[in-house]
Amino acid sequence: MMTVTSVFQKARGSYARIWLHSIFIALLALSPFLYMMQVTERVYTSHSWETLGFITVLIGFLMLVWGMLDHYRTNALHAVGYRIDHELRQGIFDAVHRGDRPEAFRAYADIATLRQGLTGSLVESLMDASLAPLFIVVLFILHPVFGLVAIGYILLLALLSARGRSIWKTVRAEQRVPEDQAFAFGMATAARRETIRAMDILPGVRREWAGLEDRASDIVLKGHERAGILDSAIGVLQQAQLVILVGTGATLYLLEQVSATAGMAAFIVMMRGVGPVVAVARNWSVLNEVRMAAERLDAVLSEEPEEPQSPLPDMQGHVACDNLGYAGADGKPVLTGIRFSVPAGSIVGVVGPSGAGKSTLMRLLSGGARPTAGSVKIDGFPLALWPAAQHGPATGYLPQAVDLLPGTIWQNVTRFAPFDPALTPAVTEALRMAGALDIVQGRGRGLDFRLLDGGAPLSGGQRQRIGLARAFYRMPRVVVLDEPNSALDAEGEKNLAYSLTELKRAGSTIFFSTHKANLLGICDYILVIMDGYMHSFSTRDDMLGRLNAAGNPLLAADKEAGAGADQGGDQDAGRVGEQA
Numbered sequence: 001m002m003t004v005t006s007v008f009q010k011a012r013g014s015y016a017r018i019w020l021h022s023i024f025i026a027l028l029a030l031s032p033f034l035y036m037m038q039v040t041e042r043v044y045t046s047h048s049w050e051t052l053g054f055i056t057v058l059i060g061f062l063m064l065v066w067g068m069l070d071h072y073r074t075n076a077l078h079a080v081g082y083r084i085d086h087e088l089r090q091g092i093f094d095a096v097h098r099g100d101r102p103e104a105f106r107a108y109a110d111i112a113t114l115r116q117g118l119t120g121s122l123v124e125s126l127m128d129a130s131l132a133p134l135f136i137v138v139l140f141i142l143h144p145v146f147g148l149v150a151i152g153y154i155l156l157l158a159l160l161s162a163r164g165r166s167i168w169k170t171v172r173a174e175q176r177v178p179e180d181q182a183f184a185f186g187m188a189t190a191a192r193r194e195t196i197r198a199m200d201i202l203p204g205v206r207r208e209w210a211g212l213e214d215r216a217s218d219i220v221l222k223g224h225e226r227a228g229i230l231d232s233a234i235g236v237l238q239q240a241q242l243v244i245l246v247g248t249g250a251t252l253y254l255l256e257q258v259s260a261t262a263g264m265a266a267f268i269v270m271m272r273g274v275g276p277v278v279a280v281a282r283n284w285s286v287l288n289e290v291r292m293a294a295e296r297l298d299a300v301l302s303e304e305p306e307e308p309q310s311p312l313p314d315m316q317g318h319v320a321c322d323n324l325g326y327a328g329a330d331g332k333p334v335l336t337g338i339r340f341s342v343p344a345g346s347i348v349g350v351v352g353p354s355g356a357g358k359s360t361l362m363r364l365l366s367g368g369a370r371p372t373a374g375s376v377k378i379d380g381f382p383l384a385l386w387p388a389a390q391h392g393p394a395t396g397y398l399p400q401a402v403d404l405l406p407g408t409i410w411q412n413v414t415r416f417a418p419f420d421p422a423l424t425p426a427v428t429e430a431l432r433m434a435g436a437l438d439i440v441q442g443r444g445r446g447l448d449f450r451l452l453d454g455g456a457p458l459s460g461g462q463r464q465r466i467g468l469a470r471a472f473y474r475m476p477r478v479v480v481l482d483e484p485n486s487a488l489d490a491e492g493e494k495n496l497a498y499s500l501t502e503l504k505r506a507g508s509t510i511f512f513s514t515h516k517a518n519l520l521g522i523c524d525y526i527l528v529i530m531d532g533y534m535h536s537f538s539t540r541d542d543m544l545g546r547l548n549a550a551g552n553p554l555l556a557a558d559k560e561a562g563a564g565a566d567q568g569g570d571q572d573a574g575r576v577g578e579q580a
């Protein structure tokens with residue numbers, strides 16, 4: 001399984017190479033100080049132009065090399081950072097879509113945080129800070145007190161930033177909950193702004209959103225109050241750096257423990273060794289954000305179910321439900337004990353009162369939702385065993401909300417296949433079967449007409465027909481349609497009935513749920529769901545007989561839409577779905 005750590009581990013070699021360059025960068029960064037010392041020691045005493053010229057050219061050269069190495073390091077860190085980001089991005093996108101956590105979309109923001117951390121100056125500071133021991137060894141050589149002062153200083157910094165990190169970790173974890181809620185609420189209301197405008201729901205939803213935001217910012221404010229003192233302490237320590245360094249050198253000089261030159265050298269070495277550690281300590285909150293983002297990304301990645309890879313035999317479309325059940329997040333059963341089996345090429349109508357569990361069954365049959373009990377089997381294999389790349393193209397699914405994606409009609413129907421003109425006949429065939437060709441013909445850009453989220457600006461019925469075309473694309477083996485005729489007119493329903501029988505003839509197995517009787521005439525089987533249970537499952541004629549005998553409490557009939565394709569549909573409002 002991919003984790004943030006495993007992706008980093010792959011980049012270990014690259015980071016090690018960059019780190020090696022950091023050693024030279026750190027040493028070459030000493031050159032201006034070297035210049036200062038050499039000029040003070042040699043030029044001031046010798047009054048020699050040649051010496052000044054020689055030292056200046058030498059240091060100029062060293063600084064040029066330093067500049068080149070630093071440039072290389074920045075570029076190389078960016079390259080590795082973006083490579084890691086690229087690899088994680090794909091894994092995260094998959095995990096967000098395959099997992100079941102509704103707030104997982106926040107992972108996209110976490111990737112951005114990680115990317116900023118990886119490609120910003122933080123990693124350079126970390127690399128420089130990791131070289132502190134090298135400088136501390138030099139300090140011990142100059143005088144042990146220099147080394148001990150540097151170690152004490154670094155320990156104090158580490159202590160303060162670790163304390164700050166632990167406070168901040170709790171604060172951010174608490175803040176995350178209302179922040180997530182506010183974000184999701186804001187997104188949802190923005191997408192429904194017309195309804196909000198029409199009924200002036202704005203003051204109410206604004207209050208709700210602001211309340212969540214306030215809760216999040218209150219937590220952060222309290223966090224700042226608690227952790228702010230540590231930030232200030234680190235700031236004071238940074239300011240005191242010069243005093244501590246010069247003071248230590250001067251004290252040892254007065255105690256005749258070191259020469260003035262050694263004192264100056266120690267000062268410079270300590271500046272270079274301790275400076276990056278201070279930079280890291282000052283950035284502990286950024287470091288913390290990056291670490292927490294990585295932890296959250298790992299949580300999302302770990303929830304992605306293992307996908308089967310080895311292909312199964314070509315799908316035929318024999319569908320069976322084996323004690324199938326589904327419970328909501330609260331554990332409350334929504335659907336229980338669904339058991340039936342139909343041969344490939346069957347048409348199954350699912351009826352039942354509103355809220356009975358029809359859509360849930362459709363979600364489970366399509367593979368969109370995963371059962372919490374039992375299984376859906378196709379050709380004897382539970383859905384979980386079908387590799388996505390095999391199951392997806394063999395499945396057509398029209399959800400109740402249609403769910404068209406932001407993209408062109410071509411992309412929606414082909415399920416975002418890479419553009420290939422050879423696919424166009426299959427696209428037009430699917431549109432024809434869905435009765436949606438006129439939608440494309442009536443648009444200036446035809447198949448390239450771009451839809452917004454949900455399918456705007458198409459009408460409800462147009463969205464449903466494009467959704468049907470996506471479900472019919474390339475005649476899938478199993479087609480699951482949740483109320484496919486809910487937004488269709490009589491003509492559309494008739495066309496749908498013809499297309500479903502066409503699919504059946506080609507061997508597809510079709511499930512559809514409906515509140516209307518019109519389509520039931522083409523069914524082989526009818527399944528009645530009541531209150532989350534399988535009330536009955538039988539052949540069409542038997543079930544329609546029973547439903548009609550009971551006065552058809554479940555179905556609404558539409559006189560105009562006689563939907564019989566080759567088998568006839570309803571004729572009378574009272575007696576529905578019988579063969580003509």
Ligand SMILES: Nc1ncnc2c1ncn2[C@@H]1O[C@H](COP(=O)(O)OP(=O)(O)OP(=O)(O)O)[C@@H](O)[C@H]1O
Pocket residue numbers: 327328329330334352353354355356357358359360361400
């Ligand atoms: N994930 C879930 N968590 C909790 N409850 C759920 C979940 N999904 C569905 N339900 C509940 O299960 C019941 C059945 O919902 P479902 O959408 O399957 O009904 P339906 O038969 O399709 O209704 P309709 O005909 O009105 O579309 C509803 O009470 C719904 O609130």
